[in-house]
Structures are given as C-alpha cells and as structure tokens.
Amino acid sequence: MTGSAIATITLTASQVERVLAAFAAPAIDQQKVRWGMVIDLKKFNELPLAKRKRVYDVCKEIHNIPIFPTAKDRVEWIWPADFEHTFPSQFNHFLPEEIENLEVPVLCNHCENPPCTKVCPTGATWKRDDGIVTMDYHRCIGCRYCMAACPYGMRSFNWRDPRPFIPKLNPTYHTRTKGVVEKCTFCVERLEKGLQPACVEASEGSFIFGDLNNLESEISKILREHYSIRRKPELGTEPKLYYLI
Amino acid sequence: MIEHAIRGGKLYWSWIALLVIIIAAGGASYYYQYQNGLTVTGMSKEVSWGLYIGNFTFLVGVAASAVIVVLPAYLYDYKKFKKVTTMGEFLGAAAVIMCMTFILVDLGRPDRVLNVVLNPRPNSVMLYDFISLSGYLLLNIVIAWTVLAYREKNKGYSTWLKILIFVAIPWAISIHTVTAFLYGGLVGRPFWNTALMAPRFLAGAFASGPSLLIISLLVMRKYTNFDPGYDAIKKIGDVVAFAMVANLFMIGAELFTVFYSAHPHHLEHFIYILFGIKEGSFVYARFVPWMWTSLILGIIAAIMLVIPKVRNEPKFLAFTCGMVFISVWMEKGMGLIVPGYIPSQWGAVVEYWPTIPESLISLGVWGIGILIFTVLAKVAIGVTLEGEKIEEEVVEEEEVVEEVEEEVVEEAKEYRCELCDAVFKSLDECCEHAEKEHKIAKASCDMACVEAAPAEKQYKCELCDAVFTDLDECCEHAEKEHKIAKASCDMVCGEVEEE
Ligand code: SF4
Ligand code: SF4
Numbered sequence: 036m037t038g039s040a041i042a043t044i045t046l047t048a049s050q051v052e053r054v055l056a057a058f059a060a061p062a063i064d065q066q067k068v069r070w071g072m073v074i075d076l077k078k079f080n081e082l083p084l085a086k087r088k089r090v091y092d093v094c095k096e097i098h099n100i101p102i103f104p105t106a107k108d109r110v111e112w113i114w115p116a117d118f119e120h121t122f123p124s125q126f127n128h129f130l131p132e133e134i135e136n137l138e139v140p141v142l143c144n145h146c147e148n149p150p151c152t153k154v155c156p157t158g159a160t161w162k163r164d165d166g167i168v169t170m171d172y173h174r175c176i177g178c179r180y181c182m183a184a185c186p187y188g189m190r191s192f193n194w195r196d197p198r199p200f201i202p203k204l205n206p207t208y209h210t211r212t213k214g215v216v217e218k219c220t221f222c223v224e225r226l227e228k229g230l231q232p233a234c235v236e237a238s239e240g241s242f243i244f245g246d247l248n249n250l251e252s253e254i255s256k257i258l259r260e261h262y263s264i265r266r267k268p269e270l271g272t273e274p275k276l277y278y279l280i
Numbered sequence: 281m282i283e284h285a286i287r288g289g290k291l292y293w294s295w296i297a298l299l300v301i302i303i304a305a306g307g308a309s310y311y312y313q314y315q316n317g318l319t320v321t322g323m324s325k326e327v328s329w330g331l332y333i334g335n336f337t338f339l340v341g342v343a344a345s346a347v348i349v350v351l352p353a354y355l356y357d358y359k360k361f362k363k364v365t366t367m368g369e370f371l372g373a374a375a376v377i378m379c380m381t382f383i384l385v386d387l388g389r390p391d392r393v394l395n396v397v398l399n400p401r402p403n404s405v406m407l408y409d410f411i412s413l414s415g416y417l418l419l420n421i422v423i424a425w426t427v428l429a430y431r432e433k434n435k436g437y438s439t440w441l442k443i444l445i446f447v448a449i450p451w452a453i454s455i456h457t458v459t460a461f462l463y464g465g466l467v468g469r470p471f472w473n474t475a476l477m478a479p480r481f482l483a484g485a486f487a488s489g490p491s492l493l494i495i496s497l498l499v500m501r502k503y504t505n506f507d508p509g510y511d512a513i514k515k516i517g518d519v520v521a522f523a524m525v526a527n528l529f530m531i532g533a534e535l536f537t538v539f540y541s542a543h544p545h546h547l548e549h550f551i552y553i554l555f556g557i558k559e560g561s562f563v564y565a566r567f568v569p570w571m572w573t574s575l576i577l578g579i580i581a582a583i584m585l586v587i588p589k590v591r592n593e594p595k596f597l598a599f600t601c602g603m604v605f606i607s608v609w610m611e612k613g614m615g616l617i618v619p620g621y622i623p624s625q626w627g628a629v630v631e632y633w634p635t636i637p638e639s640l641i642s643l644g645v646w647g648i649g650i651l652i653f654t655v656l657a658k659v660a661i662g663v664t665l666e667g668e669k670i671e672e673e674v675v676e677e678e679e680v681v682e683e684v685e686e687e688v689v690e691e692a693k694e695y696r697c698e699l700c701d702a703v704f705k706s707l708d709e710c711c712e713h714a715e716k717e718h719k720i721a722k723a724s725c726d727m728a729c730v731e732a733a734p735a736e737k738q739y740k741c742e743l744c745d746a747v748f749t750d751l752d753e754c755c756e757h758a759e760k761e762h763k764i765a766k767a768s769c770d771m772v773c774g775e776v777e778e779e
Contacts, residue, residue: 154403157396
C-alpha cells in the first residue's frame, strides 16, 4: 500500500518534470549528434525532371508507401511544392521568376521543438536524442491530433489499408496498417547502418545531411557560409530542415 | 428504481423502437467503416477532423452546462430547480457518453484506445480531456442516482453527496476548458489559436446545453405527468438568454480582431467561412451557407431572448431554444473544426463534407445518447411522481411575493378513467380498473388513466383580490383592469388553495 503510494508520487514527480520540459524550448545540447538537412533549391531545380522525380520515388519505394487512386487518401513523406505555399511569409509579388517557380521538396522538418509530439496522447510519436522525430506505429491510436498540430502538414494518415496499394513490396522495411499516422523519419533505418537518407543519396548533392552540432560537418559549414531560410520560423518550432535559395 | 424504465406506454415504446432502429443503422455503418477504414468518411489528408470531432466538441458543452444550471438547486437550496436537477445530470451523463463514443468512432485504431491510459503522456491535453470526461461521467451518474434514491426514500442529502456536488461544479467547467485548450494550444492553426477559445466555448455551451434541457423538459411536460414547473423552465431560459448574447459578443470580438488587424493567416479561414475562397473562377464556398445560417439563427434567437416578454412566452420558448441549439451546434461543431483546416497548412484549399456512412454513424451516436437519456429520465420521472403520490402534503414552493410568505400546498392527486369517468385515489387502482373493465393492459394504462385536475384550484389577482377559476380569466382581468400585459400576468395572478 505505502510502497505503491510512494511509487505513484515518484511517478508523478517525474511526469511533472516532463510536463515542464514539454512546455519549455529545450536547451540545445552541443554534445550530442543533432541531425539536420539542407536543401539547395537552385542546385535541385537544375536537375533534370527524371532525376528530381527519382528523389521522391526512391522514398516511396524503400518505405513501402502506398499509391492510392484517390487524392484525399494519399500518404506522402516527401513531395514537391511551390515557393509561395512553402514559404508564405517570404513571398512577395516582385520575386524573381526563377524563385517564384522553384520546385520545393517538402518533408518533415524534424522540428527541434515539435508541436506534433507535444500533443500525442500515447507517446506514439516522439523526438529522439539525435533530434529525429519518429513514430511507433504499434502504439498510435489514430486520433490524428498530431496532424492537427503539425504546422506544415507533413503527416499522413492511413485512411484505408495501405498494403494492397504498395506497388512493389520492400521486404526489408515494415508496412503500416490502416488507422495509423506516418511521416518521414530521416531514414533512421539507414542512418543506423551508417548510410545517408535515401533522398539525399538520390539528390546528386543538392540535399546535404549531417550533424548540426558538429561545427566541422559539411552541413554546418554550408549553413555558416550561405543565407538559408526555414518554413514558418516565426512559430518557434525550430525546423532542422534548411533551404538555400 | 430501475423498474420504471420498463414500465411505459405505447408512446414510450415506439420512441424507444425508433431510437433502436437509428442506432442499428449507425452500428451497421460503423461496421462498414471499421472494415474499410476512415476512407469511407469525407475526411482527407487536408481536413483530418470532421463531423465526429465537431459533434464531440459541441457535446462537451452540452454535458457541462446542462448540469451547471441546475446545481444552484443543491447549493442554495433553490427550490424551483428541485425537480429538474436530476434531469440536468442525466442529460449531462448522456452527453458525456456521446462525447466518448464520438471520439471512439473517430479513432483509426479504436482497439488501442487504452493506450491513452496505459502510456499516458502528461504533455498532451488529450490525456487531461480523457481524465476530466470520464471523471465527470462518474460524478454525474453517482450524484443523480443517489439523489433519486434519497428521493425515493424521502431522505435528506448526506455530507459525502454534498461534497461530490461541490466537486462537480468546477469539474464541469474543467471539461469544457480542457477541450477548448485541445484546439487553442495549437500554434500551427491560427483559426483555433486564440485565448478566446475557452470563454467562447463556455458561452456557447451555456446557451446550447440549457436550451436542450428546456426542450426536453417541455417535451416531458407535454407527454408525461411530470411537471417541473414553468418557473424553473423560465429561470433556465434566462441563462440561455445571457449566454447567447455573450456568445455572439465573443464571436463579434473575434471577427473584429481578425478583420481589422487582417493578419493573412488568420483572415483566410474567416474569409473561407463567410465568403468563400476564390481560386481562378471557382469559389470554394461549401461552408458559407452553413455559417450564415448559424449566425442568422443565433442573432434572431438572441433578439427574441433578450426581450423578456418574448422569452417568457411559453409559445415561443421551445422555438427559440431550438434555434439556439441548432445555431450553436452548427457553429461550435463542424463550423469550429473544419475551417481550421481550410486552407491547409501548406495553402491548399480542399473542402470537406460528411459522407452518408459518416452521417449515419453520427446519427447513431446521437441515438445512443438520446436513448440513454430517455431511459434515465423515465426512471427519474417515475421516482418523482411516486414520491409526490406518497407524500400526503408536500410543501412545494416557497414564494416570496411582496414580502409575504405564502405556502402553496399541493393536494394529493386523483386519477380519472377516460373511458368511463370513474375517479380513483391512485394510479394503480385506476390501472387495475382499466384492465378489468376495459381490457387495457397495465403497461399502457396511461392511455386510459389521466390525472384529474384538482377542481379546487383558483387564481387570485394580487392587486385587487378578485378570484377566478382559471388563469386566463385572471390574466384578462389583469390586462383590462390593471394594464398588465398578458405575457407577464404571472406577476399578479397567483394560485390559491381553498380550505
Ligand atoms: S514538421 Fe510537423 S511532423 Fe515534422 S517534426 Fe515538425 S511538427 Fe512534427
Ligand atoms: S495519431 Fe498516433 S501519433 Fe498522432 S497523436 Fe494520435 S496517437 Fe499520436
């Protein structure tokens, strides 16, 4: 009786800490790895159409992403968008045409301060120590609160059973069931093997992936040397996906 | 106590049968949704919450407010509400059950719903919503049931019950506030991300919940022997009036802020609901008629409610309450949820409209709630009427009229057989007679046995002490002689009992 009471109290104390931590922007820990990505839009847009398409397709193929006949059901991790809608606060009517017409690949920003994980009632989505926001498809109850919370619309829900709609099954990667949410994971399964994310590999150098905490990494150097922008930075979510224009 | 639920007339059973059919249709549609996934709804990648969450949001309001209006009865011993308290609580309980069912049918993986409690995440508002809703359901059922049990045994309230009642009041406010925070706390949704969310919710709730309560009480008055007294209904009507005005005021404040400051990301959602979004030659305007209907109904209802003469007129009350209810349902239901997603966070305008299975499921959930409320209300009515019958002389109301305390004593009721005009002292006697003489089954004896109006009732004009045998006569007299409008004639015409 007393034992369980004490256990409850300690549990509550640790939970209180977690609540507080969830409301405060976490201090950036310089010791750990913190994965981030830079997309060089000019370089990417110079690629021929087929190569650009490959960047999106490779993700679909290796992650067993279904292709549904109806647009409303679609599941996507990375897709092409335009400048105006991706960067609504950077848009103006006198943008040079080549910027206005840029094709902008969008994917989960792996926010440093992610609103999506904050709202999840089950802990089915959370931020890992290396900064990647990931999903547990076995825990997700499909409430779609995270979809309401993500300010970028980067999450997809399995409105129907995805398995019959996977064009070619990749047996080394899992499939999802109907009723759960999914999104880009920065290819954690590849990072574990020491590989780069698949889209980065297919992008012919226009995507740069690396450790933002390491001042010597390529990504940190590029960010220091170029002016970069992020999506809706005014919301305080601190995206770790940067764009060069 | 529970036996009252299975003792009913033809009307009662046909009503139950109708509800069961609606629930069955909803159940079948839900099976279809469960098999095929939520793709059978109108929801999409862009609009990922729709009719279900809209109804959930609205019903949280009903749940909270139906109770709060009747709680003063316990706290301040406000006698006029004595008979409606249990109804309020049962309505609240039924509404909470509907809320939970709506969440359940909205989940992609309802089989895992317990993950919310097995893996609780204290940073998610949804956890607190879950706790507050389930706690609230428990509180309501325990309180209402105990009160009824006490009433059956004619006992006073015990201390623990009073404590529970005290807890229930802030709890009711909390379910509402927490639900508002569910939306208000999202930085990425400018349509919801406003501190006004919780107050707006409360105001809307205090208009819609009591309206529903009034409508149900009026229905009960009409179809059963249960009479909560028009005074109590009128008092609840006052609450509706204030709340509806506050609700419209807050909507106005919201609209001013959005349109005058014109922050584009806030503005676009409001443009969508009020005028539609133009893209090329096409206008996305599916929600425009919806929102305007709600606004116009709300404004008309508010005007009718603030004029006391109109508000207190029994003829209009059901009608205005119906308008309030529909207006708030449209505005705090789908009208609050769906436009938050249009345009989407990446600027796409994709519209939403519920599909047939989705609507049938929603209707089914409403059916469940109404069925639960009907059964609970039936029990409450049964217990209350029985109590009235047993008590020889019940002190009903203590009305202070011009500082003179008047005690109105209600006579024991009489029952008359409609078929042969025989009069009996109790309903049971009359039922027995109906069965023996007219071959009417006991279950439907309410068709034959009606309460006989005590013939001794008289009305007295307070201003000149003239006595009338019916209220209308007295009102006419008041109008002619004392220039008192008929609508407020209850101020001068009081019931008197002849010795
Ligand atoms: S982009 Fe959206 S899904 Fe990705 S971490 Fe940020 S809030 Fe979450
Ligand atoms: S849909 Fe799944 S991941 Fe998203 S908030 Fe709900 S439980 Fe968490």
